[in-house]
Amino acid sequence: MSIKITFPDGSVKEYPQGTTLANIASAISPSLRKKSVAGVVNDELVDLNRPIESDATIRLVTTDDKEAWEVLNHSTAHLLAHAVKRLYPHALFWVGPVVEEGFYYDIDLGADSLSEEDLVDIEKMMNQIVKENIIIERVELTKEEALAQFKGDPYKVDLIENFEEGTKISAYRQGDFIDLCRGPHLESTGQIKAFKLLKVAGAYFKGDANNKMLQRVYGISFFKKEDLDKHLLMLEEAKKRDHRKLGKELGLFMISEYGPGFPFWLPNGMILRRELEQFWYDKHMQEGYQLIQTPIMLNRQLWEVSGHWENYRENMYTSEIDEMEFAIKPMNCPGGMLVYKHTLHSYKDFPLRIGELGLVHRHEASGALTGLFRVRNFTQDDAHIFCREDQVIDEVTNLIRLFDYFYSVFNLSYHIELSTRPEKYIGTIEVWDKAEKALAEACKRGGKEFKVNEGDGAFYGPKLDFKLRDSLGRIWQCGTIQLDMKLPERFDLTYIDADGERKRPVMLHRAIYGSIERFIGILIEHYAGAFPLWIAPRQVDVIPVNPELHSAYAEKVNEILMSNKIRSHVDLRDEKVGYKIRESQVKKVPYSIVLGDKEQEENLVTFRHYGDTKQVTVPLDEFISMLKAEIQNKGK
RNA sequence: GCCGACUUAGCUCAAUCGGUAGAGCAACUGACUUGUAAUCAGUAGGUUACGGGUUCAAUUCCUGUAGUCGGCACCA
Numbered sequence: 001m002s003i004k005i006t007f008p009d010g011s012v013k014e015y016p017q018g019t020t021l022a023n024i025a026s027a028i029s030p031s032l033r034k035k036s037v038a039g040v041v042n043d044e045l046v047d048l049n050r051p052i053e054s055d056a057t058i059r060l061v062t063t064d065d066k067e068a069w070e071v072l073n074h075s076t077a078h079l080l081a082h083a084v085k086r087l088y089p090h091a092l093f094w095v096g097p098v099v100e101e102g103f104y105y106d107i108d109l110g111a112d113s114l115s116e117e118d119l120v121d122i123e124k125m126m127n128q129i130v131k132e133n134i135i136i137e138r139v140e141l142t143k144e145e146a147l148a149q150f151k152g153d154p155y156k157v158d159l160i161e162n163f164e165e166g167t168k169i170s171a172y173r174q175g176d177f178i179d180l181c182r183g184p185h186l187e188s189t190g191q192i193k194a195f196k197l198l199k200v201a202g203a204y205f206k207g208d209a210n211n212k213m214l215q216r217v218y219g220i221s222f223f224k225k226e227d228l229d230k231h232l233l234m235l236e237e238a239k240k241r242d243h244r245k246l247g248k249e250l251g252l253f254m255i256s257e258y259g260p261g262f263p264f265w266l267p268n269g270m271i272l273r274r275e276l277e278q279f280w281y282d283k284h285m286q287e288g289y290q291l292i293q294t295p296i297m298l299n300r301q302l303w304e305v306s307g308h309w310e311n312y313r314e315n316m317y318t319s320e321i322d323e324m325e326f327a328i329k330p331m332n333c334p335g336g337m338l339v340y341k342h343t344l345h346s347y348k349d350f351p352l353r354i355g356e357l358g359l360v361h362r363h364e365a366s367g368a369l370t371g372l373f374r375v376r377n378f379t380q381d382d383a384h385i386f387c388r389e390d391q392v393i394d395e396v397t398n399l400i401r402l403f404d405y406f407y408s409v410f411n412l413s414y415h416i417e418l419s420t421r422p423e424k425y426i427g428t429i430e431v432w433d434k435a436e437k438a439l440a441e442a443c444k445r446g447g448k449e450f451k452v453n454e455g456d457g458a459f460y461g462p463k464l465d466f467k468l469r470d471s472l473g474r475i476w477q478c479g480t481i482q483l484d485m486k487l488p489e490r491f492d493l494t495y496i497d498a499d500g501e502r503k504r505p506v507m508l509h510r511a512i513y514g515s516i517e518r519f520i521g522i523l524i525e526h527y528a529g530a531f532p533l534w535i536a537p538r539q540v541d542v543i544p545v546n547p548e549l550h551s552a553y554a555e556k557v558n559e560i561l562m563s564n565k566i567r568s569h570v571d572l573r574d575e576k577v578g579y580k581i582r583e584s585q586v587k588k589v590p591y592s593i594v595l596g597d598k599e600q601e602e603n604l605v606t607f608r609h610y611g612d613t614k615q616v617t618v619p620l621d622e623f624i625s626m627l628k629a630e631i632q633n634k635g636k
Numbered sequence: 637g638c639c640g641a642c643u644u645a646g647c648u649c650a651a652u653c654g655g656u657a658g659a660g661c662a663a664c665u666g667a668c669u670u671g672u673a674a675u676c677a678g679u680a681g682g683u684u685a686c687g688g689g690u691u692c693a694a695u696u697c698c699u700g701u702a703g704u705c706g707g708c709a710c711c712a
Contacts, residue, residue, distance in 0.1 A: 201707030202639025209709045213639055257703050365637050365710055477712045545671050582673035596671055
């Protein structure tokens with residue numbers, strides 16, 4: 001019997017029934033066979049040695065493919081488990097999936113725990129198993145057989161019990177180690193060549209904090225040693241961009257032991273902040289926003305009305321004033337509600353856009369705090385928009401354009417997630433569906449792709465989240481657009497419609513930077529501390545060649561620059577030019593200018609741009625207009 | 637909050653087996669008078685995160701607390 005195999009290019013060839021991808025690859029060429037790791041048979045990713053019993057469309061997966069990398073990492077996860085089992089015979093294993101950054105395995109070691117040092121021994125054992133070049137074979141079991149095979153292992157039994165009766169359960173065996181797995185896998189442990197265990201951490205069983213904590217070992221694997229080295233080097237490079245490191249080196253911010261999670265802004269960081277705020281104010285004025293500032297602290301009763309006292313209490317700081325309980329605001333909206341209610345509103349004023357750079361405080365878990373990314377007080381670039389229901393799509397479309405504008409100024413790439421109705425929600429399903437559709441429609445109109453994040457909406461409404469990455473690849477939410485179906489009701493907000501009736505407005509919460517702190521953290525890493533001119537804390541370093549001869553001219557140039565609102569500093573210290581240039585470069589100042597006899601005589605400056613060794617001499621006036629233009633167009 | 641690691645001068649890091657802390661940079665002083673990534677010399681700088689314990693002796697071992705880092709959970 002022969003079967004017809006269709007290849008990706010559409011060609012069809014006959015092979016004996018029961019052939020394997022390995023055979024097919026060999027028949028084409030030995031080098032293809034060597035590069036092949038797995039294959040896709042009728043859209044299913046399978047092992048190379050899985051027999052093909054009937055006509056099929058196939059594609060070979062080679063080491064160049066993303067899927068092959070995943071297979072490799074999956075097999076490396078098994079290798080890790082195998083090694084751990086040898087070193088810790090009592091170890092029990094939960095799951096070991098492939099993730100973006102490699103793989104991990106969750107392990108129960110009973111009373112034992114792993115430290116980074118232990119990873120070295122585990123790696124050694126893994127290399128030993130690689131050397132033994134053990135064949136990896138697929139085993140198919142019925143549910144009963146699987147239960148018998150893994151009897152005594154509560155974790156595997158837990159997994160097996162979740163399979164439907166009658167399904168084929170696969171496991172993979174390498175020597176004396178066997179693990180449940182969908183596969184596919186490499187053909188033998190010897191094919192794993194370049195891997196590294198990266199970190200060990202605790203992780204709750206099934207991701208639930210009420211459960212036992214397992215030990216999670218992270219690692220990554222590549223087909224080539226050089227790819228692994230490249231990856232490790234990249235991780236090292238990424239650490240140099242870490243905003244916590246750069247924040248210290250560049251004098252941007254600090255966090256004291258006396259206030260964990262409460263950042264202090266240092267003079268240089270303050271300049272970043274003020275530039276971002278000014279930019280934000282200017283743009284929002286243009287966009288027809290009105291600005292307010294609401295109090296940091298308000299009476300408990302307000303938080304009861306808003307529902308925060310009930311739903312957000314454990315994250316709120318409280319205090320007492322004149323025997324009354326007050327809470328420090330964790331969000332700006334309730335204050336905004338009071339402002340709305342302060343006057344009567346007409347549909348003619350809609351959409352009513354009210355913005356606030358509001359400082360909020362939240363009691364975040366101690367273990368969650370991370371530099372500027374996760375803090376206990378931060379400034380949200382908040383705005384609340386009140387409108388009629390029929391204005392929502394237009395307004396959200398408008399917001400998406402505005403968000404895109406802000407991010408594009410910084411060349412930041414982002415992705416959007418639409419978070420939909422969670423299990424705990426208020427309102428009716430119809431209204432939710434309508435609201436979710438409105439947000440999706442606005443994305444479509446704005447020409448933006450989005451990912452649906454099922455069930456992750458706030459209890460009061462669905463939202464669009466704008467997510468950015470830090471230098472280590474971690475994803476942080478910055479911008480957000482949230483439809484609120486609760487607060488207008490709780491605060492009994494109304495407006496007078498065209499028919500003279502009082503009606504309930506729809507409210508949107510939105511923040512573009514999200515938190516100024518987090519956004520600056522992202523910017524520091526994005527630019528690796530070398531900020532574009534318009535936000536650079538110091539824009540120009542003025543360096544006289546000989547302090548005795550050129551100080552007067554240097555000071556004059558510095559003053560002229562400063563009077564042109566350019567952040568300039570003159571370095572009159574008794575040091576060589578090279579020393580001062582180095583320092584200027586280390587501090588990532590955009591322009592270093594050197595002034596000597598020639599410049600002094602003809603009113604010139606010789607500048608070099610950060611990261612560039614080229615020297616350019618121009619008249620002072622020209623230099624100033626060049627800088628002003630660069631500041632004006634924000635480096636675009 | 638949970639698991640693990642870490643905390644030494646302003647910064648980056650040393651200190652053998654438990655024997656009482658050292659370097660570079662920065663700072664300060666002086667000399668040098670400088671043309672594009674570190675001039676030379678000197679001075680000062682420490683309750684080794686904080687508390688308790690073991691010991692003749694603790695940066696080192698044990699322990700409690702705080703903070704930081706990596707994850708998890710949380711958050712968004």
